[in-house]
Structures are given as C-alpha cells and as structure tokens.
Amino acid sequence: MPRLTVADSDVEVLLKPGETILGGLHRAGYAARTGCLRGGCGVCKVEVTQGSVTYAETVAETVLTSEERTSGICLICRAVPQEDTVIAPRPEFKLRCVAPFLAALARK
Amino acid sequence: MSDVLRMGYVHARVTDLARAKDHYANTLGLYPTLEEDGKLYFKGWDEWDHHSVVLEEGGVGAVKFGFKVMDTAGLERIEKKAQTFGDCTVTRMSAGENREVGDGIRVQLDCIGHTFEFYTDMTAVGLEVGTHNPDAFPRHLVGIGAPMLDHALLIGEDIDTAARFFMEVTDFYTTERAQTDLSDEAQTIAYWLSSMQKVHDIALLRGENGKLHHFAFQMRDWNDILHAADLFAMDDVPIDVGPTRHGITRGETIYFFDPAGNRNETFAGGYTSYRDRPTIIWTADQLAKGIFYHARELKESFTSVYT
Ligand code: FES
Ligand SMILES: [Fe+2]
Numbered sequence: 001m002p003r004l005t006v007a008d009s010d011v012e013v014l015l016k017p018g019e020t021i022l023g024g025l026h027r028a029g030y031a032a033r034t035g036c037l038r039g040g041c042g043v044c045k046v047e048v049t050q051g052s053v054t055y056a057e058t059v060a061e062t063v064l065t066s067e068e069r070t071s072g073i074c075l076i077c078r079a080v081p082q083e084d085t086v087i088a089p090r091p092e093f094k095l096r097c098v099a100p101f102l103a104a105l106a107r108k
Numbered sequence: 109m110s111d112v113l114r115m116g117y118v119h120a121r122v123t124d125l126a127r128a129k130d131h132y133a134n135t136l137g138l139y140p141t142l143e144e145d146g147k148l149y150f151k152g153w154d155e156w157d158h159h160s161v162v163l164e165e166g167g168v169g170a171v172k173f174g175f176k177v178m179d180t181a182g183l184e185r186i187e188k189k190a191q192t193f194g195d196c197t198v199t200r201m202s203a204g205e206n207r208e209v210g211d212g213i214r215v216q217l218d219c220i221g222h223t224f225e226f227y228t229d230m231t232a233v234g235l236e237v238g239t240h241n242p243d244a245f246p247r248h249l250v251g252i253g254a255p256m257l258d259h260a261l262l263i264g265e266d267i268d269t270a271a272r273f274f275m276e277v278t279d280f281y282t283t284e285r286a287q288t289d290l291s292d293e294a295q296t297i298a299y300w301l302s303s304m305q306k307v308h309d310i311a312l313l314r315g316e317n318g319k320l321h322h323f324a325f326q327m328r329d330w331n332d333i334l335h336a337a338d339l340f341a342m343d344d345v346p347i348d349v350g351p352t353r354h355g356i357t358r359g360e361t362i363y364f365f366d367p368a369g370n371r372n373e374t375f376a377g378g379y380t381s382y383r384d385r386p387t388i389i390w391t392a393d394q395l396a397k398g399i400f401y402h403a404r405e406l407k408e409s410f411t412s413v414y415t
Binding site for chain 1: 121123124127166167168169346348365367368412413415
C-alpha cells in the first residue's frame with residue numbers, strides 16, 4: 001500500500017488500493033481547499049515531489065495540461081498514487097487536521 | 109416585451125459520456141432523448157421540446173446556450189438589433205446544425221467569451237404527463253426527477269456590455285444586481301436578467317471569459333430540494349453548498365457538481381417578477397447574505413471554482 005506524505009508536515013497516510021490523495025487525506029481526518037471534487041476545476045492542484053500518480057477517470061487537458069503532468073502537478077481529487085508519494089502543497093492548499101483521532105488511525 | 113421565451117438549452121462539455129449519462133439520467137432524472145456522435149441529449153419531464161441539455165464528450169465547461177424565441181418576426185427583430193448593437197458577431201444557423209433545432213441566429217459575445225443561439229423551433233416531444241387530463245407528475249420518476257431547465261450563471265470579463273446586449277437586443281430586464289457600493293462610480297459585480305416573469309433566465313458574474321459557473325434545474329419546492337440533497341448523498345454527488353436559501357432571488361438551492369466538475373444547481377422558489385418591478389440592489393458588504401441567506405458567509409469554492 002502506497003504511503004502518502006505531505007512535505008514539511010507530520011501528515012502521513014497509508015493509502016488503500018485505488019484511493020485518491022484527497023480520499024486518503026479525508027479518511028485520515030484532514031481537509032484541504034478543494035472545489036468540484038471531480039477533476040474539473042483545477043483548484044486542488046499540488047506538486048508531487050516523489051512518487052507517481054495515475055488517474056482512473058479522464059481528466060481534461062484544459063484542467064491539467066500535459067506540461068503540468070510532466071512537471072509533477074496533479075489533481076488530488078483524482079490522482080491515485082502508484083507508490084510511496086510525497087506532495088508539496090502551496091499555502092493556498094490550506095491543509096488542516098479536522099479529526100485528530102482519524103489521523104492517528106490512518107498512520108497504523 | 110421580450111421575444112425570448114426562455115433558456116431552451118445548455119450545451120456543455122463532459123470528460124466521460126457514460127458517467128455523465130448516469131448523473132443526468134439516473135441522479136437528476138432527465139429523460140435521454142438522443143445519443144449520437146459523442147453527444148447526449150436530455151429533457152426534463154415537464155418540458156415538451158426535444159432537449160434542454162446537450163452534453164459533448166471532451167473537456168469541461170460551456171459550449172453554448174440556446175434561447176427559444178416566440179416566432180420568426182421576433183427572431184428577425186433580434187437579428188436586426190444584434191447587428192446594430194455591434195459588440196457581437198451575428199451569424200445565421202440553419203435547421204439541422206443542431207439536432208432537432210430549426211433555423212436561427214448565433215451570437216458570439218466576445219466581451220464575455222460565450223456563444224448564444226436563438227431559434228424558434230425544436231422538435232416537439234411532449235410533456236411526460238401528456239396534455240389531456242394530465243396527472244400531477246409522472247409516477248415513475250428517476251432520481252430527483254428534475255422537471256426542467258431553469259437558468260445559467262455565466263462568467264465573463266465585460267458583463268456590462270453583455271448585460272446591455274440582453275437588455276437592448278433581446279429586451280431582458282434586470283431583476284437584481286450586485287454592485288460594489290451605492291456610489292455613482294459603483295461597479296456591477298453581477299446581473300440577474302429575466303425575459304418574462306422568472307426571477308432570472310440568465311445571470312452574469314464578472315470574472316474569467318468563457319467560464320461556466322453553473323446551470324440550474326427548476327424544482328417544485330423546498331421539500332423537493334431537501335429530497336434532492338438526500339439523493340445526492342446516496343449517489344455520492346459532491347455538494348458545493350446547500351440546501352439553503354439565496355437572499356438574491358429568494359430561491360432555494362443546492363449547488364453540486366456533475367461527474368466532469370461542471371456545477372449544477374437545483375433551484376426552487378424565488379418570486380414572480382414583472383418588467384415594472386423595481387430592480388433589487390445588493391451591495392458588496394452584504395453580498396454574503398445575498399448569496400447564502402442563512403450562513404451569511406461566502407464559501408471559497410463557490411466564488412472561485414468554475415469550469
Ligand atoms: S477539486 Fe476540482 S479538480 Fe480537484
Ligand atoms: Fe443559479
């Protein structure tokens with residue numbers, strides 16, 4: 001199972017097979033700035049600094065360009081990590097813990 | 109009086125036709141009327157024309173919007189006035205360019221980056237309850253059973269010119285307006301425009317050209333809105349905001365996203381408007397209450413997410 005780590009934080013989630021980055025973060029009691037949750041608006045973009053992601057659903061080129069993909073940008077609402085992955089969100093990502101007990105559970 | 113009857117169709121892009129079909133047919137309960145060349149056509153049960161929603165595979169966002177016009181004389185009036193208006197490109201479209209839609213005119217408003225089509229004829233399919241001694245609603249509605257398309261909110265840079273187009277060319281009137289303040293230099297943030305007695309047929313919000321904020325389906329009442337929200341939970345539809353009430357238009361609402369990320373709305377209530385009703389003004393300092401009457405707080409996703 002891929003491990004998701006958020007750079008410069010103590011956030012670490014063991015992802016379930018096929019789980020998106022956002023799915024894992026939510027399950028682990030974290031919230032972040034998101035929009036459509038459907039890969040259509042692009043507000044949930046973050047940089048993947050280690051690891052790789054794939055998409056189970058079609059993502060429009062107008063939302064995530066191929067240049068962005070190759071430079072490591074992903075849409076967390078749709079991106080599924082294939083291996084241990086580190087993301088480095090910008091401040092506007094507004095990652096915050098909304099349920100500490102879930103965060104503790106997700107580490108195990 | 110306006111020659112425009114209503115917003116007849118929304119043509120939008122979706123990333124995956126099969127998923128879109130599931131959402132629009134099974135969750136929203138629209139009736140699929142045609143599937144052809146990578147496009148899906150739908151109508152609501154209380155609509156009589158062939159379609160009110162067209163979905164095309166590839167990308168997200170709006171392709172164009174159709175307005176149904178009363179008659180050919182009205183269409184000619186709109187064409188003439190659009191040509192005199194100037195700040196738009198007017199072309200003729202012929203029957204068949206859009207499936208089941210007759211001759212009309214196409215107007216491109218570069219000031220907001222959106223395209224509008226005006227037509228008088230669309231193949232009649234009929235109300236699902238029929239016209240002779242009809243029942244109140246079809247017994248076997250699917251999902252939320254959305255009766256009909258209601259309006260759309262479009263985003264663009266120069267909404268002042270666009271609003272002027274709708275007022276001067278198609279004779280819409282402004283039911284409500286949001287503006288920076290009450291001074292003479294105030295800038296308009298958004299317009300709500302009506303052709304007849306609906307509280308709005310189209311709304312315009314200042315922002316990036318060519319973007320779609322949402323398109324909305326008319327629901328009967330607050331009970332149906334709550335019921336719709338329950339079904340969205342069952343179908344795992346991401347809800348952006350609601351169920352709640354708008355200060356602006358007084359409508360009852362839920363905002364949610366289709367599988368491609370286009371925002372939809374279920375809209376009920378609002379008031380019956382008249383051409384001589386005073387225009388309602390919302391100032392920026394009270395905009396949060398105008399948009400979400402109960403929470404009185406703007407939601408970041410609502411104001412910054414669009415396709
Ligand atoms: S939230 Fe809209 S693309 Fe991820
Ligand atoms: Fe709306």
